[in-house]
Amino acid sequence: MKMKKLLLSVLLLTFLFSCVSGKAVNAMESKKVVLNSLPKSAAEIKPASTPQQTAAYAIAALVRYTEDAEAGIAMLDVLRGPRPLNNFNKQFLRDQLRGKEYTARSYFDGANPGNNYTPFLPYTLTVSENPYTYQNEGYARLLLKSGGADNPRFITMRLKPSTGEWYLWDYEGLLAGIRIPAKDDPWR
Numbered sequence: 001m002k003m004k005k006l007l008l009s010v011l012l013l014t015f016l017f018s019c020v021s022g023k024a025v026n027a028m029e030s031k032k033v034v035l036n037s038l039p040k041s042a043a044e045i046k047p048a049s050t051p052q053q054t055a056a057y058a059i060a061a062l063v064r065y066t067e068d069a070e071a072g073i074a075m076l077d078v079l080r081g082p083r084p085l086n087n088f089n090k091q092f093l094r095d096q097l098r099g100k101e102y103t104a105r106s107y108f109d110g111a112n113p114g115n116n117y118t119p120f121l122p123y124t125l126t127v128s129e130n131p132y133t134y135q136n137e138g139y140a141r142l143l144l145k146s147g148g149a150d151n152p153r154f155i156t157m158r159l160k161p162s163t164g165e166w167y168l169w170d171y172e173g174l175l176a177g178i179r180i181p182a183k184d185d186p187w188r
Contacts, residue, residue, distance in 0.1 A: 002032070005009065013035045016069045021063070023093045027130065027131060028129060028130050028143065029128065029129050029130040030038075030125050030126050030127065030128040030129075031052050031123070031128075031129075032109075032124075032126055032127075033052050033053055033055070033056040033124070033125045033127060034122050034123070034124050035056055035060060035122060035123040035124075035125075036122045036123075038060045038063055038064065038123060039057070039060050039061075039064070039075065040064060040071065041071055041073070041075070042074040042075045042077070042078045043061070045057045045061070045075055045078055045079065045185075046078060046165075047078070047079060047081060047160070047163075047166055047167045047168075048165065049164055049165065049166070050167055051127075051140035051142060051157035051159075051166040052125075052127040052142065053124065053166075054079060054157050054165075054166040054168060055060055055127050055142055055144065055155050055157065055165065056125045057075070057134035058076070058079055058155060058168050058171055059104055059107050059108070059125055059144070059174075060075070060123075061075035061076045061079060061120070062076075062097070062103075062104035062107055062171075062175075063104040065093060065097060066101035066104060068096055069093075069094070072093075073090060073093075074095055074119040074130070075166070076168065079167060080167060080168050081160065081165075081167040081168075081170075083167075086182055090118070092175075093175070095097070095102075095145060096175035096176075097175065100177075100178075102116065102117040102148075102177055102178075102180075102181050103146075103148075103174075103175060104118045104174075105118075105119055105173070106146040106148045106157065106178055107125060107144045107146055108120070108123050108124060108125060109124040109125070109126060110124075111147045111148075111183050112147035112148065113147070113148050113178075113179045113180065113182055113185070114182050115182070116181040116182055116183050117147065117148065117181055123170075125144065126144070126145060127141040127142050127143070127144060128142065128144070128145070128152060129142060129143070131183050134143070137157070138158060138159045138161065139156060139157065139158055139169065140156065140157045140166065141154055141157075142154070142155050142156070142157065144174065145175075146178050147178075147186075148178030148179040148180075149176075149179070152172050153173045153174050153176065154170070154174075155168075155170065155171050155173070156169040156170035157169055
């Protein structure tokens with residue numbers, strides 16, 4: 001009888017701790033960033049005063065890259081500040097987005113495989129934070145939900161304290177594979 005009570009107590013405590021720790025890890029605060037239209041050139045964007053706005057510009061730059069690689073690279077260079085894309089970065093973009101132009105659009109609200117990643121208008125990006133977003137001083141590790149992936153993806157911004165502007169630091173995880181659009185799915 002004592003063994004059953006002990007086992008039951010251990011199971012109950014394990015369950016309670018997993019619920020509490022799960023809430024702490026999964027607690028996310030989200031902000032919506034709206035772009036009435038997508039910028040088409042580097043002259044139309046700049047590092048923003050919030051990491052969320054810079055994240056939205058980064059997605060817009062990736063979408064532009066799929067339409068015009070040179071314009072997209074110029075936009076990403078503006079957002080990266082003193083760290084322009086090198087040849088490796090450019091090759092990575094080319095490899096990840098070739099034939100998968102829908103990947104960048106998948107981060108806008110409403111875009112999903114069923115509608116061939118056609119986002120709602122105006123373009124809205126839901127940017128989420130978790131308890132670890134600002135863990136490293138001067139950096140913001142944000143989460144973006146893709147309509148074609150099961151889990152959010154990370155994008156990292158870096159603060160330039162002298163100007164208060166947030167620059168794009170790391171975005172490569174956004175380019176990982178997602179579900180193909182309905183129009184390309186041979187099983188539909």
